Amino acid sequence: MVPAKLANTFRNMVSPETRDTVKRLFMTDGRRHWKGYAISFVFMGLMAGSTSGLAYLMGTVINRIFVEQNSAAIWILSASVLALSIIKGFASYGQSVTLARVGNRIVADNQKRVLDRLFSQDVRFFSGSHTAEIMLRFTTGAQGARNVLNLIITSLGRDLLSVIGLTAVMIIQDPFMALIGLIVMPIAVGGVRGLIRKVQKIFSREFHAASQIMTESIEAFQGIRTVKSFTMEDDLRTKIYDRVDRMEKASNRMIRAQSQSGPLMEALGGVAIGLVVMYAGWGVLHAGRTPGEFFSVITALLLSYEPAKRLARLNIDLTTHLIGARMLFDILDRPAVETDQPGTPALNIEKGEIAFDDVHFGYREDEPVLRGLSFIAEAGKTTALVGPSGGGKSTIMSLIERFYEVDSGTIQIDGQDIRGVTYRSLREAVGFVSQDVFLFSGTIRENIATGRPGASDEDIMEAARAANAHNFIMGFNDGYDSRVGEHGAQLSGGQRQRIAIARAFLKNAPILLLDEATAALDSESEAEVQKALRLLEQNRTTIVIAHRLQTVVNADRICVIDSGRVVESGRHEELVAKRGRYFNFHQLQFSGQEERLSA
Structure with a gap:
């Protein structure tokens, strides 16, 4: 009856989300590593059995040695205690090593799975996610999966089996004294029920604060030149200090909430032990019971205290690790975006001609970047893209490598729609x-x-x-x-x-994309790089983005990109003669004025 009530209490404490997460972990990682968990369970069974045996043996030790004063029993009982202690020590070592090996394998496997899933996402995903958040999911998620499984396995194997074994000893020695001890567990479990929701909320805030600290710190360190140039140290220090202080307060609240179960168990344990001592002492003095039964029950009760306390706070300890496991599943449940359908052919490069045909694209809905763009980059020749900032030049480069997919229209290489070839073969060609x-x-x-x-x-x-x-x-x-x-x-x-x-x-590669490769260089460095680029462009289909027109005057074709369309195209001399948009750019640059033409 009591175990059934205890089980119902646990079920009522555990939310459906927690049950679903735990079930999924056992059906995935737990199933894959069931042999290791089974071995560790055997070791924990030996630990529980030897602990229970020691408690039971205490009654015999007291009665045979101290009451009956049997000298022969000293050697037998001492050897028995020694043997049980050796078994317990060996089993403890075995379960620790086995669980650690299984746990490390789970972390490694999940980090590999997360890495594979992240690599299958497109650039859009990484553009919308901060590196700190991704890294926290990569590390904390894998650790969370291991910790949840290990915590449940040790609670069921080491703690629950120990409590069951020691309870059996108490029942064998004196059922009524066992009943007094068993009253403690349901009350303790029910007592920590109210703490669980508090811990969940606090840990969620604590994780969010940790993510913000990591995000702002990484940005400060990576942008240290900008930070120092604009003397931002004091502002950033104040901002990050504030985050750290909030994190400290959240951590302190977490510790207080988690620690509240300890005094409850201490008080209830003391009550149980006091009642058992009172009842057992009266039985020894007035009811003819043996001192061995008294000491055996007390020993079993004292030994069951720690595992019972761990079981009582199991759900609280699970809460912190379950958040990490859910973060893991958030990544693993994302559909793979960059994945090839079975039978997708590889790109076959014959000449390397690239053709854009009425391509429309936007990074966000209702904000088009390319509006019906069409042009051809001839095979083995250099095509230059020039135009004002925001016109879509760098977007063209990203679409050629399929970092993003076009909204409509087609991009073809040697007549092959790039959406119909494998990602790998396309990018190997560029x-x-x-x-x-x-x-x-x-x-x-x-x-x-x-x-x-x-x-x-x-x-x-x-x-x-x-x-x-x-x-x-x-x-x-x-x-x-x-x-x-x-x-x-x-x-x-x-x-x-x-x-x-x-x-x-x-x-x-037969196709070369150059996105303002010399824009940030001084004249001497640019001259060296330009020499290398001219050699690199030979016999390749090359698309160049440049804001310095003198770097592309010798291009085979120059396309002027404005508002997502090709508004002019031709060789340098032809475009200058037209006196259109390109001519205006040319005049501005070569008259000493500047118009930034970067994408």
């Missing part, structure tokens, strides 16, 4: 260099090698020579093994640019 070069925080060699993983050192150096980068690389103490720092912070802008070009040389 080399990309922009003004915002991204370098990984490794060595120069590793960064160039990203153009073609597995490339030989000779191929890497050949690509660097073609990009006019070999000489400055060899000027470093560690040469190609020199570390570039976070985002290439140890290199100058021109050096980063030439490493990016070397990467494109190594990739050797």
Whole structure:
């Protein structure tokens, strides 16, 4: 009757969302690792059994040695206690190691699954999510799944089995004394019920505060040049300090809420022990009961106190970990966006002609960027895109690599709609260099090698020579093994640019996209980069975005992009002769005025 009431109490305490999350964890990670959990359960059963055996043995020890004064029993009982203690120690070690190994495997598996799911998302997802939030889900989510399963398994195996075993000892020795002890558990479980909702709310706020601290700190560190240039240190310090203080207060509230179950269990445990001592003492003195029964029940009651306390606060401890598990499922449940249907063919490059046909696209609904854009980038030739900011030039580059999908119209390469070919084959056919070069925080060699993983050192150096980068690389103490720092912070802008070009040389893709690759460089660096780019453009279909018209005057075709459409196209001389939009840009630039033409 009591176990049934206890189970009902637990069911009433657990919300449907919690039950669904726990059920899903057991049906996924739990099912995959059931063998490991079964082994740990056996070890925990041995722990519970040996603990119960020690409690039961206390009655025999008291009666045989101290009451009957049986000297032979000393050796037998001592050996029995020693054996049970060794078994308990071995089982404790076994369950700890087994659970840890299973838990570490769950973390590793889930981090891999999350990484795969994140890689299957498009650029739009990452544009709308902060890096700090993604990283928290990547780490906290995987940890949460492990902690929930381990907590439940240890509660069911170690704690519940121990309580059942010790309760059995109390019942065998004296059923009435066992009843007194069993009264404590339902009251304790019911007593912490009101704390659960409080803990859930506090932890949600605490997680949100931690996310804000990480977000603002990452932005401050990554934008440290801007921070120092605009003397923002004091404002950011005040802002982040405020977040940290709020986090501290939330953490303190969490500790207070979680700790409230402790005094309740202490008080109820003391009441139970006091009643048992009173009843057992009266029984020994006036009812002819043996001291061994008294000590056995007291020992069992004292040993059951800690596991009973852990069971009583199980739902509170689960709350903090369940939020992490739900964060994991939020990512895993996102549909894969960049996924190829079975049988999707690879892109077949014959010439490399790129054709935009009546393409419409917008990043947000009712805010079009491209409005029926059409043009052809001829195979093996250079097509330059110029025009005012916001016209859609960089968007064109993103659409060619399918970072976004067009709303309507088609983009074809050699007559193949790029939506009908695999993502991998499309992107393998494209080399990309922009003004915002991204370098990984490794060595120069590793960064160039990203153009073609597995490339030989000779191929890497050949690509660097073609990009006019070999000489400055060899000027470093560690040469190609020199570390570039976070985002290439140890290199100058021109050096980063030439490493990016070397990467494109190594990739050797038939299509080349250059998004203002020299816009942020000084004249000397630009001259070096332009030499490398002219060599890189040879025999490739190249699309160039540039705001300095002198860098594209020799392009085979120049397209003027304005308000999402091609308003003019032709060679430099033809467009100047038309005296249209291109002529106006040309006059402004070469008359000493500036009009920013970046995308």
